[in-house]
Amino acid sequence: MNAKITRRHTLAALALAATALSPIAAHAEDVVKIGVILPMTGQAASTGREIVAAIKLFQAQKGDKAGGKKVEVIVKDDTGVADITKRLAQELVVNDKVAVIAGFGMTPLALAAAPIATQAKVPEVVMAAGTAIITEASPFVVRTSFTLPQNTMPIAQWAVKNGIKKVVTLVSDYGPGIDAEKTFVATVKEHGGQVLESLRAPLKNPEFAPFLQKAKDLKPDALFLFVPSGQGAALMKQVSERDFAKEGIKVIGTGDVTDDEQLNGMGDPVLGMITSMNYSADHDSPENKAYVAAFEKANAGMRPNFMSVGGYDGMALIYAALDKTKGDANGAKLVEAMKGMSWTSPRGPISIDPETRDIVQNVYIRKVEKKNGQLYNVEFDKLANVKDPFKAAKAAKK
């Protein structure tokens, strides 16, 4: 500590003598700014709320110092519109001189900011968006959330292993939905299953009835569902109306559908639903128990969901990278430091793949069960250290 202060003093003295550097500039050197862009209003606002709560919790727990620098977080609301994301990213980089941009609630938003990350050589830490290709959009993109193929493949494998032969898929018609559909269909076919039909509902669709009815009329063994975080409750409401269980049709999906934040509101009809996901608030580990307790305490009982851990781990990654570079906020050096980083998150052991800058993590198979009067996704199986299958398949081809 003493050594640092002396060094800083010497530096300051030198600077004053040589170029009369202003004290403000010297102060700015000690601060690393992180620009967080998230939808805080609009349809995807729940994603923004969860992540900002997680970031605040992280800073409250670990302090605001990393690599000897003070870390300052600036949160901006892009309302879920890609044009605004891009403008905010530009403003943060040019005006606020942020060292890292982070957040990005949805795929189009993450992609909109990627060219700016490339041009400004600023790391883009994706804390939420889940389409596989995002990390390929810029060499500065690093992801701490998940990819849709990563979360989808395990449930597809589970389905075939458990005697499900014929499936129908229903996804939201946009990047992550199509990723989920393709992965599910490919995995099921590879294991000898049959896909009767792949249905896609418009992203902003108030009425799922025709799609669900069609799925029911096709009489598959299982119906696979994906909708983005926040829309699960509306979908499950209409699913429970159709009474799939009576026809012997299992309803399965990615954990986006049984989102922890909304799960309790969905009520008993979702009991027994099986999904695969990288995180459940019910995950049994001391790290997670502490995380959930602290999160709920700081946010009036709001339950952390998979989006929140993306934000929490995103901060952990930025802090660890700054520690490794000893406070050097140069973008290329930070990204280099992030590659291959591994640590234990509330969701379990995770790491950043040095080749793809994407996250490698366990994906759990879970079943909705009632515990102490509340609904939880209870994990009963897992696939360890899953890399994004989409990019893994690409790498295998080369």
Next chain:
Amino acid sequence: MLTVLFDGLAYGMLLFVLAVGLSVTLGLMNFINLAHGAFAMAGGYIAVVLMQRFGLSLFWGLPVAFIVTAAAGAFLERTLYVHLYDKPHLEQVMFTIGLVFMSVASVDYFMGASPQIVDVPKSLEGNIEIGDLTLNKYRLFVIVFCAVLTAALQLGLSRTRFGSRLRAAVDDARVARGLGINVTAIFALTFAFGSGLAGLGGALGAAIFSLDPQFPLKFMIYFLVVIAVGGTTTITGPFFASILLGVADVAGKYYTPTIAGHQIQVGGFVIYTIMVLVLIFRPQGLFGRAPGK
């Protein structure tokens, strides 16, 4: 097949209850109220608050939603809308779209942006099965409820004294005033009633669609399509238009052609195609009278 028709019918009936108030203000009072959806959203949120905070059932939510939104409609009509009756349509549009954005922002602030869930009363959960046909009890309730409402509206407008006064006031307000009809009161009452119906529709629909602050914007297009196709001079016009659109929308999404295992995304276009065709060949709407004045 029949189930698709049934779902479409329920969807159409809901659209009708949501949109009929707009048809009344636009057709009868010649006022463009784009904020109509905001009243529907208000009704939905009133039901949500009653059910979540006070634990009441949806059966209570429906009448309360109607009464409260009707009162809000009457209040806004007296304080705001009344100044805009004589203004050009463009000003009415600008004014009411402003109201929509204000309602979206304030609901977002007070209730949060995430979709609200409305539970169907226990007695209306589940399905009735008749042979191959699966009828959802709640949707059946919506259909019956809306059908009764439509019949009552039609009778009220054509057979009661209030109905004939309203029609007289619309046809020629000056003459109606000269005959001693209190035109201002009639318009205020009609506006309030239309808003109340929207609120009722919002509360009914909240259990089927998701209810979030974007509701007025999401449904504005549907309302306008109903009015454009159905015309505004009758109750039956928007009624049949709603049914047509509901069934076409649901069936269009159900029967989308599939090539190589993938749907061709035409489902969402069906209702807009119908609207364009109607506007080209019958600009006054399918059931509207040709403009006489």
